[in-house]
Amino acid sequence: DHLQVRLPYADDEEYIDLGAAELSFYAILVELLGRCAPSEETIKMGKQNAIRAKSILKSLVSMHDLEGVLGLKFLLSNENSMPPGLQPSHKMSIILFLERVYGIPDQETFFRLIEEAFLPDIRCATILDMALVSESDMALALNRYLCTSVIPLMASHAHYFDNCDHRSSLLESILHTIYRLSKCRSLT
Template identity: 60%
Template sequence: MEDLEGVLGLPFILPVNPPREEEEEGGGGPGGDGMPPGLLPSHKGSVVMFLDRGYGVDDQATFYRLLDDAFLPDLRAATTLDMAAASESDMALALNRYLCTSVLPLLLKHSHFFRESEHMSVLLETMLQTCYRLSKCRTLTKGQQEMTSDFLVAFTQELRLPLMTNLLRKLTVDVPALSEHAVVPLRVLTHHYERSGSYYGTG
């Protein structure tokens, strides 16, 4: 288990710029497929599957250790690439696949660990903001956006209401814009008020 966590905690080498035209014709970087050298998202995806099926995540301490040391940095890497010139690189697309087919389903499966976690409020706030930024990535497919939406709904349902304050400010700006990215904030906001409407309606 320690070795698996160690592998998942290794950082990816992120492309700074999109491949040049001649590199694309020749197959990209050192791997010949436009991917950077070293550990790839598909490698970590296999490790996540083995960890889940072979060991499981049986306690909250392990869950938060994985979140802090491995999964949150990878989520940040995906949002970083989306803001850079390499947003449509092979690495960015592979990161999206890894996060939405391996990481978020695992976190969704164990979302009950987010309950009663006031001692982890800083980490939870960071995770919430990062996942919301991920949901707005331009290169997400429809299925990946739905997975991100499912996770955010499950995640926010377990959080104490004060932790939602900063996200709610963003949601109330993004929802009225009615852009192509309004589906996720609208769903999260709807589920939040269905769960907590009475909290806001009492004086």
């Protein structure tokens, strides 16, 4: 027996995608928590409440969990509507929390995020652009996520690209994939 997954249908008003609803709820919650995080300037001033707040936020959501969610793959569809499940906006919320609460502490974390999360997401955008759904809701949302969250994060941590000759194959993949992304018709 194979596990049967019931996908939503437009004519079924009774259908509720609980998985997607839970993902959306937690993404909104994580984004709200990330927005509540104290700024680095406040922490550098040594304000105890800010330091305590950041510690509490770190105890609520682990770095391992954030990396796990960012590493999830999107469902790609041949339809113009958004597929069920994980949405680019969910990952945008996770990145906001990651940046505000943890930051990118070192070069290894940076490259691990690129390799396991961001590079596959960029490839999804290039795949959707080649398909007949290049202007679908998913393609546009994915490009919005990449252009407002992923690429700015990579640019703000570009110093991690210094002295990384040991990651030359990953660098080549990044350059090739970003070049393909730059040629996408639906790039926003």
